[in-house]
Amino acid sequence: MGLDLYLDLMSQPCRAVYIFAKKNGIPFQLRTVELLKGQHYTDSFAQVNPLRKVPALKDEDFILAESVAILLYLSHKYKTPDHWYPQDLQARAWVDEYLSWQHTALRSCCTWAMWQKMMFPVVLHQLVPQETLSYTLAELDSCLQLLETKFLRDQAFLTGPQISVADLMAITELMHVLLSSLALPCLLLVLTTTFSIPNFGSQTCHSFLPFPLKTVTTHLVFVTQDPLICDI
Amino acid sequence: MWQKMMFPVVLHQLVPQETLSYTLAELDSCLQLLETKFLRDQAFLTGPQISVADLMAITELMHPVSTGCQVFECRPKLDAWRRHVEAVVREDLFQEAHTVVLKAKDMPPLPAPTLKEKLLHSVWILLQ
Numbered sequence: 001m002g003l004d005l006y007l008d009l010m011s012q013p014c015r016a017v018y019i020f021a022k023k024n025g026i027p028f029q030l031r032t033v034e035l036l037k038g039q040h041y042t043d044s045f046a047q048v049n050p051l052r053k054v055p056a057l058k059d060e061d062f063i064l065a066e067s068v069a070i071l072l073y074l075s076h077k078y079k080t081p082d083h084w085y086p087q088d089l090q091a092r093a094w095v096d097e098y099l100s101w102q103h104t105a106l107r108s109c110c111t112w113a114m115w116q117k118m119m120f121p122v123v124l125h126q127l128v129p130q131e132t133l134s135y136t137l138a139e140l141d142s143c144l145q146l147l148e149t150k151f152l153r154d155q156a157f158l159t160g161p162q163i164s165v166a167d168l169m170a171i172t173e174l175m176h177v178l179l180s181s182l183a184l185p186c187l188l189l190v191l192t193t194t195f196s197i198p199n200f201g202s203q204t205c206h207s208f209l210p211f212p213l214k215t216v217t218t219h220l221v222f223v224t225q226d227p228l229i230c231d232i
Numbered sequence: 233m234w235q236k237m238m239f240p241v242v243l244h245q246l247v248p249q250e251t252l253s254y255t256l257a258e259l260d261s262c263l264q265l266l267e268t269k270f271l272r273d274q275a276f277l278t279g280p281q282i283s284v285a286d287l288m289a290i291t292e293l294m295h296p297v298s299t300g301c302q303v304f305e306c307r308p309k310l311d312a313w314r315r316h317v318e319a320v321v322r323e324d325l326f327q328e329a330h331t332v333v334l335k336a337k338d339m340p341p342l343p344a345p346t347l348k349e350k351l352l353h354s355v356w357i358l359l360q
Binding site: 051 | 265269
């Protein structure tokens with residue numbers, strides 16, 4: 001049976017889980033759940049996750065939902081390098097702090113921005129009032145400001161000198177914003193100067209994007225050494 | 233809590249009935265998930281003993297309770313869980329922690345217009 005990861009790479013937290021598992025060589029079977037086809041509403045998927053959301057994990061008979069819980073479970077079970085989720089009390093607490101903050105802050109802002117800027121008008125042909133969109137973009141801007149001033153500061157990564165699961169959660173959220181073509185200068189500045197994530201941009205984790213990843217990479221700094229193997 | 237109490241009572245901001253109804257329906261769905269996905273037949277949300285998850289949940293639920301929402305009355309399983317949590321943390325501590333929120337409905341309207349405007353601007357999203 002082994003480890004199954006139920007993911008839709010349209011979803012930000014799914015991408016974080018995917019990158020984490022692939023980067024750490026965790027063997028898993030990808031079970032794609034296409035949200036836009038409503039596959040998360042099926043009875044069979046409800047057996048895996050009664051919350052009907054992705055990502056979800058099935059490890060033999062053990063079932064787990066929620067991206068943060070899944071990332072931490074994988075980091076413990078597969079004893080991934082310490083920097084992903086440090087043992088040090090305070091270093092870990094900083095990661096926990098970001099993981100807690102991001103749910104109702106960056107994640108919320110990025111989701112709302114993408115849906116209001118693109119999904120509603122383009123995919124669902126639903127107009128979004130300008131006032132609503134303006135408020136959302138202002139909130140996103142505030143979040144990005146906090147990302148820089150509260151978390152990033154003068155560090156290489158969000159919670160310290162080395163990459164952690166916090167950075168994966170954040171970068172996949174920000175890619176959502178890029179997808180909806182929000183060319184926010186501060187966002188690009190954050191990405192160009194900070195997220196030098198090894199192996200991140202070289203392959204197709206973000207292949208669902210409607211434009212070549214190379215377009216993004218002209219604005220992003222990657223350190224590509226051993227390419228992330230991707231089987232989609 | 234904001235739509236049922238804070239907006240109309242403290243900020244004198246009307247909340248459309250449709251919006252409030254939607255919110256209360258969402259709350260009901262969440263409570264259903266709390267019972268069926270997390271609590272199930274256990275004493276506590278994540279197992280036979282209390283954890284930080286139960287503290288996070290009970291303090292959230294006291295928010296709508298403070299507005300008069302019938303969170304536990306129609307849900308005996310959830311009500312039993314609440315009593316388990318209160319027993320473990322002790323009733324006096326539980327009441328002490330919730331003294332302020334349980335009095336929220338008696339809060340007077342905000343006196344300063346500028347403060348009201350500033351607060352309204354920051355919580356406007358809770359009306360959507």
